[in-house]
Amino acid sequence: xxxxxxxxxxxxxxxxxxxxxxxxxxxxxxxxxxxxxxxxxxxxxxxxxxxxxxxxxxxxxxxxxxxxxxxxxxxxxxxxxxxxxxxxxxxxxxxxxxxxxxxxxxxxxxxxxxxxxxxxxxxxxxxxxxxxxxxxxxxxxxxxxxxxxxxxxxxxxxxxxxxxxxxxxxxxxxxxxxxxxxxxxxxxxxxxxxxxxxxxxxxxxxxxxxxxxxxxxxxxxxxxxxxxxxxxxxxxxxxxxxxxxxxxxxxxxxxxxxxxxxxxxxxxxxxxxxxxxxxxxxxxxxxxxxxxxxxxxxxxxxxxxxxxxxxxxxxxxxxxxxxxxxxxxxxxxxxxxxxxxxxxxxxxxxxxxx
Amino acid sequence: xxxxxxxxxxxxxxxxxxxxxxxxxxxxxxxxxxxxxxxxxxxxxxxxxxxxxxxxxxxxxxxxxxxxxxxxxxxxxxxxxxxxxxxxxxxxxxxxxxxxxxxxxxxxxxxxxxxxxxxxxxxxxxxxxxxxxxxxxxxxxxxxxxxxxxxxxxxxxxxxxxxxxxxxxxxxxxxxxxxxxxxxxxxxxxxxxxxxxxxxxxxxxxxxxxxxxxxxxxxxxxxxxxxxxxxxxxxxxxxxxxxxxxxxxxxxxxxxxxxxxxxxxxxxxxxxxxxxxxxxxxxxxxxxxxxxxxxxxxxxxxxxxxxxxxxxxxxxxxxxxxxxxxxxxxxxxxxxxxxxxxxxxxxxxxxxxx
DNA sequence: TCGCCCGATGAAACCGAATTCACACTATCT
DNA sequence: AGATAGTGTGAATTCGGTTTCATCGGGCGA
Numbered sequence: 001x002x003x004x005x006x007x008x009x010x011x012x013x014x015x016x017x018x019x020x021x022x023x024x025x026x027x028x029x030x031x032x033x034x035x036x037x038x039x040x041x042x043x044x045x046x047x048x049x050x051x052x053x054x055x056x057x058x059x060x061x062x063x064x065x066x067x068x069x070x071x072x073x074x075x076x077x078x079x080x081x082x083x084x085x086x087x088x089x090x091x092x093x094x095x096x097x098x099x100x101x102x103x104x105x106x107x108x109x110x111x112x113x114x115x116x117x118x119x120x121x122x123x124x125x126x127x128x129x130x131x132x133x134x135x136x137x138x139x140x141x142x143x144x145x146x147x148x149x150x151x152x153x154x155x156x157x158x159x160x161x162x163x164x165x166x167x168x169x170x171x172x173x174x175x176x177x178x179x180x181x182x183x184x185x186x187x188x189x190x191x192x193x194x195x196x197x198x199x200x201x202x203x204x205x206x207x208x209x210x211x212x213x214x215x216x217x218x219x220x221x222x223x224x225x226x227x228x229x230x231x232x233x234x235x236x237x238x239x240x241x242x243x244x245x246x247x248x249x250x251x252x253x254x255x256x257x258x259x260x261x262x263x264x265x266x267x268x269x270x271x272x273x274x275x276x277x278x279x280x281x282x283x284x285x286x287x288x289x290x291x292x293x294x295x296x297x298x299x300x301x302x303x304x305x306x307x308x309x310x311x312x313x314x315x316x317x318x319x320x321x322x323x324x325x326x327x328x329x330x331x332x333x334x335x336x337x338x339x340x341x342x343x344x345x346x347x348x349x350x351x352x353x354x
Numbered sequence: 355x356x357x358x359x360x361x362x363x364x365x366x367x368x369x370x371x372x373x374x375x376x377x378x379x380x381x382x383x384x385x386x387x388x389x390x391x392x393x394x395x396x397x398x399x400x401x402x403x404x405x406x407x408x409x410x411x412x413x414x415x416x417x418x419x420x421x422x423x424x425x426x427x428x429x430x431x432x433x434x435x436x437x438x439x440x441x442x443x444x445x446x447x448x449x450x451x452x453x454x455x456x457x458x459x460x461x462x463x464x465x466x467x468x469x470x471x472x473x474x475x476x477x478x479x480x481x482x483x484x485x486x487x488x489x490x491x492x493x494x495x496x497x498x499x500x501x502x503x504x505x506x507x508x509x510x511x512x513x514x515x516x517x518x519x520x521x522x523x524x525x526x527x528x529x530x531x532x533x534x535x536x537x538x539x540x541x542x543x544x545x546x547x548x549x550x551x552x553x554x555x556x557x558x559x560x561x562x563x564x565x566x567x568x569x570x571x572x573x574x575x576x577x578x579x580x581x582x583x584x585x586x587x588x589x590x591x592x593x594x595x596x597x598x599x600x601x602x603x604x605x606x607x608x609x610x611x612x613x614x615x616x617x618x619x620x621x622x623x624x625x626x627x628x629x630x631x632x633x634x635x636x637x638x639x640x641x642x643x644x645x646x647x648x649x650x651x652x653x654x655x656x657x658x659x660x661x662x663x664x665x666x667x668x669x670x671x672x673x674x675x676x677x678x679x680x681x682x683x684x685x686x687x688x689x690x691x692x693x694x695x696x697x698x699x700x701x702x703x704x705x706x707x708x
Numbered sequence: 709t710c711g712c713c714c715g716a717t718g719a720a721a722c723c724g725a726a727t728t729c730a731c732a733c734t735a736t737c738t
Numbered sequence: 739a740g741a742t743a744g745t746g747t748g749a750a751t752t753c754g755g756t757t758t759c760a761t762c763g764g765g766c767g768a
């Protein structure tokens with residue numbers, strides 16, 4: 001596969017040096033700026049650079065011991081709202097740090113995740129950020145531990161965003177948000193509005209995010225001396241359709257409830273649609289609360305009360321911590337960001353019993 | 355800033371060669387696979403690679419004349435629905451081509467776009483994909499032309515996704531979708547439902563996308579012997595809030611209309627909300643049609659009839675074309691993808707006049 | 709049996725920049 | 739004035755692979 005087709009092949013330091021009448025070393029020095037160069041010389045070199053439209057070759061620079069100029073982001077899907085808002089935060093921080101972002105979607109496939117990390121190892125990125133919850137299995141922890149060490153030995157850093165720490169004493173940066181606390185607050189909000197039979201709707205079983213949110217719900221219930229009846233726990237995919245269909249089923253089965261805790265806004269939106277289509281008024285007859293504060297939350301009618309996650313801050317913090325650690329050999333750094341309820345219009349006091 | 359902190363510094367070809375008892379050249383040969391290597395030798399090398407957990411250094415490889423292993427994506431915002439679905443398509447194709455994606459958001463700032471491209475030029479990416487509409491000014495065309503040549507001289511390719519061609523005879527790959535045709539179809543749909551006073555809502559003035567969509571609307575009107583009254587053309591930002599507020603204003607001003615063409619789904623969703631809040635029934639009293647078929651379109655109530663854009667195919671096609679051109683020196687490649695209406699529930703026949 | 713060609717391998721050059729080392733030249737101090 | 743510090747510069751080396759180029763050995767046709 002012969003590639004050619006250049007108009008003017010790109011200039012190198014040598015070309016610039018020749019043009020400016022100096023040595024390549026000098027050109028390199030004015031480029032990096034950390035070495036003394038006479039004013040006149042610098043001017044000549046700068047002019048030559050402009051004339052030749054020279055740009056450094058990042059590969060050559062990286063090879064001769066430069067700082068890595070990229071960071072990597074691995075997520076389930078760039079086009080999925082939660083992930084890409086966090087990615088946006090990482091990207092924002094990366095821009096501040098003068099770095100480029102490599103991004104890859106895994107579609108949730110652990111094998112693909114591994115394949116990507118392998119490709120990434122070749123690239124010598126400064127950090128590898130993994131976004132999103134996962135099944136918290138022993139295999140997962142082991143994979144992460146291996147990865148953390150592999151990256152560390154390449155002077156890179158593994159960063160987990162909204163993902164649990166795979167264990168102590170690992171060279172990993174973990175930035176989570178208070179999943180459990182948000183669920184607790186959301187459920188408390190429903191409870192204080194008089195609701196007692198609350199459906200936990202959606203969330204992949206075994207997923208750490210699901211577990212934490214469910215734990216928060218249960219804790220809130222306990223605080224009221226209640227427990228979650230099994231028939232009100234309905235896990236499932238975090239997609240709109242699941243919320244819709246599962247709610248239809250609950251209605252059809254005659255299950256009693258006055259509120260729904262959607263494990264994310266998509267599921268909650270689906271639930272709202274199903275209730276409306278069944279002639280159930282939201283929030284008068286049934287209250288619905290979501291999670292994530294994704295952009296669609298506003299478009300649901302009634303606008304969805306939900307738990308806000310600091311997506312952007314999550315991403316920014318993660319990268320900042322990973323890139324600026326005082327001791328590169330420091331083991332785990334762990335930060336937990338707060339969440340809070342955003343009250344809109346999908347929750348109302350429970351109707352007085354007839 | 356002294357970086358260190360490696361456990362085991364990463365192995366090199368030389369290390370592998372020593373371990374396997376062969377020369378570095380041989381290791382390189384089994385790595386690339388295009389050269390004859392004896393079976394036994396290959397086995398030894400492969401084993402050494404495994405034992406040392408060796409991974410090639412992409413920078414070194416790139417330096418010694420390897421194909422670039424990355425492509426770049428530049429968009430307004432990774433977390434904006436339209437852009438990231440196209441990006442997803444590019445990414446999917448990149449995965450097929452064994453390449454990594456560099457991604458950067460510009461926030462719509464042309465200067466930032468230029469800065470990013472400069473950083474990208476250093477990286478020697480195989481292609482640079484720009485996503486999304488822009489103000490079609492002479493400066494824009496000139497910038498793109500410069501960029502196209504600069505990239506071409508670096509054996510790279512400029513790819514424009516959903517953006518107009520900056521001119522003929524440029525080494526550029528352009529993949530657009532039929533913006534005008536989609537708007538024509540959408541408007542025809544409204545017209546055939548009896549609507550005559552149709553609002554063109556949203557779209558940044560001067561933006562190529564806006565222009566094309568407005569042109570489609572006008573063409574459809576002409577086909578019915580009608581023209582667009584200026585008071586029904588209400589350009590504005592493609593955000594939900596604009597749709598909401600602008601619609602409120604139209605209502606307050608007593609402007610007569612029975613249908614709204616939203617320049618995108620977000621604006622249309624805002625319009626629907628404003629109408630509902632004003633007690634206007636959608637679609638019985640006013641029909642609304644959107645554009646883009648973004649994910650929120652489904653969540654609007656009533657579900658939004660809209661124009662579907664093949665986001666994913668757009669991205670995939672763009673990258674495929676850019677990477678596999680028979681003649682690298684070929685000037686512009688230009689493809690236009692079709693669009694089509696997705697009928698949901700936000701459009702109904704016009705009420706008989708009282 | 710001799711010569712030829714091809715498969716397999718190593719030595720060495722090269723890609724583009726950064727950096728170390730050495731050297732020349734100037735100020736500065738005694 | 740001579741020693742000394744310091745500044746600006748070039749030559750050469752290095753980073754980690756890939757790719758000629760050259761060599762060596764063996765199979766095969768004449």
